[in-house]
Amino acid sequence: xxxxxxxxxxxxxxxxxxxxxxxxxxxxxxxxxxxxxxxxxxxxxxxxxxxxxxxxxxxxxxxxxxxxxxxxxxxxxxxxxxxxxxxxxxxxxxxxxxxxxxxxxxxxxxxxxxxxxxxxxxxxxxxxxxxxxxxxxxxxxxxxxxxxxxxxxxxxxxxxxxxxxxxxxxxxxxxxxxxxxxxxxxxxxxxxxxxxxxxxxxxxxxxxxxxxxxxxxxxxxxxxxxxxxxxxxxxxxxxxxxxxxxxxxxxxxxxxx
Amino acid sequence: xxxxxxxxxxxxxxxxxxxxxxxxxxxxxxxxxxxxxxxxxxxxxxxxxxxxxxxxxxxxxxxxxxxxxxxxxxxxxxxxxxxxxxxxxxxxxxxxxxxxxxxxxxxxxxxxxxxxxxxxxxxxxxxxxx
Numbered sequence: 001x002x003x004x005x006x007x008x009x010x011x012x013x014x015x016x017x018x019x020x021x022x023x024x025x026x027x028x029x030x031x032x033x034x035x036x037x038x039x040x041x042x043x044x045x046x047x048x049x050x051x052x053x054x055x056x057x058x059x060x061x062x063x064x065x066x067x068x069x070x071x072x073x074x075x076x077x078x079x080x081x082x083x084x085x086x087x088x089x090x091x092x093x094x095x096x097x098x099x100x101x102x103x104x105x106x107x108x109x110x111x112x113x114x115x116x117x118x119x120x121x122x123x124x125x126x127x128x129x130x131x132x133x134x135x136x137x138x139x140x141x142x143x144x145x146x147x148x149x150x151x152x153x154x155x156x157x158x159x160x161x162x163x164x165x166x167x168x169x170x171x172x173x174x175x176x177x178x179x180x181x182x183x184x185x186x187x188x189x190x191x192x193x194x195x196x197x198x199x200x201x202x203x204x205x206x207x208x209x210x211x212x213x214x215x216x217x218x219x220x221x222x223x224x225x226x227x228x229x230x231x232x233x234x235x236x237x238x239x240x241x242x243x244x245x246x247x248x249x250x251x252x253x254x255x256x257x
Numbered sequence: 258x259x260x261x262x263x264x265x266x267x268x269x270x271x272x273x274x275x276x277x278x279x280x281x282x283x284x285x286x287x288x289x290x291x292x293x294x295x296x297x298x299x300x301x302x303x304x305x306x307x308x309x310x311x312x313x314x315x316x317x318x319x320x321x322x323x324x325x326x327x328x329x330x331x332x333x334x335x336x337x338x339x340x341x342x343x344x345x346x347x348x349x350x351x352x353x354x355x356x357x358x359x360x361x362x363x364x365x366x367x368x369x370x371x372x373x374x375x376x377x378x379x380x381x382x383x384x385x386x387x
Contacts, residue, residue: 068278070278071277071278072278163279165272165273165275165283165286166273168269168272168273169269169270169271169272169273170269171269207286207289208282208286208350208353208354208362209279209282209283209285209286210280210282210362210363211279211280211282211283214279214280214282223359223362224359224360227353227354227356227359228356228359230354230355230356231354231355231356234354234355
């Protein structure tokens, strides 16, 4: 932390229920090395207790505090104020796009979590119905249990979904986070996941804008993973075309990267 | 801001055209769609123009003489620009969809843009001096 103080105006998106959306302004004196989430929390603590937003860990692990800051998707707990504005400047804070708004800055990410389940990225071990323990996760990327990989890399913050221009126009699209999850878990050992990925709203809906990769705070690189899925789907389809056996049904798996 | 599944299709469809706070990749994506729409429109107009042939060579020559002006030449340069950009970017997307050069997709996009600008400039010089 530095001794420098900046005066910054936070413009915060507000919407409750069916009321029309608007922005509330809060002038704060901040240390420019503080994070955007610190400013939002100070607004809640000292100015307006009705402000709704999500946060938890404060160190980019839980993925809860994703918001749009001056138009760009950011994990606000690791975004210094000096990176997004200047002394006397504005920090415009809005909820993520392409999710259903709950209230103010909080969005409902349930659809993304359900899709994660569909591609085999379960929050619990389905055999034992117990939470997956970190030590139970395989160390390497080549695994036999895709469900063990959930949360090992992607923090499910939803920034990629918000930044994706295709998710904005096609709500049924699985989206970059889910497809990246499918790639991490592997698709060739599960016919259901393979067909979900190789579908109209799967990898073929992506139009290679790579905005998901640009905003990902965990360097998951969803854009690359979607392209890798396409490569796998194309290779598998060619194999089938020339009479290869069907690993989708026999259960063999190509190593995921 | 609300549930996007409840938005009108036209509202959702327009959302891809918003480059604010995005990277050059988004610009490439938007240009790809605009050039696709432009080339489709051009194809329709081209067929309409060709239908002038049914009225005889005299009518067609007269029509061509009427559109031989700088405005139409500029529009033809735009067709060349759109054709080169869309074609080259299409090759880029095919390559990265096969897993080739995905790590270099942004450099490929910049290369596509540079080649398109250079080729368009060369065509513009020739077409305006014709």
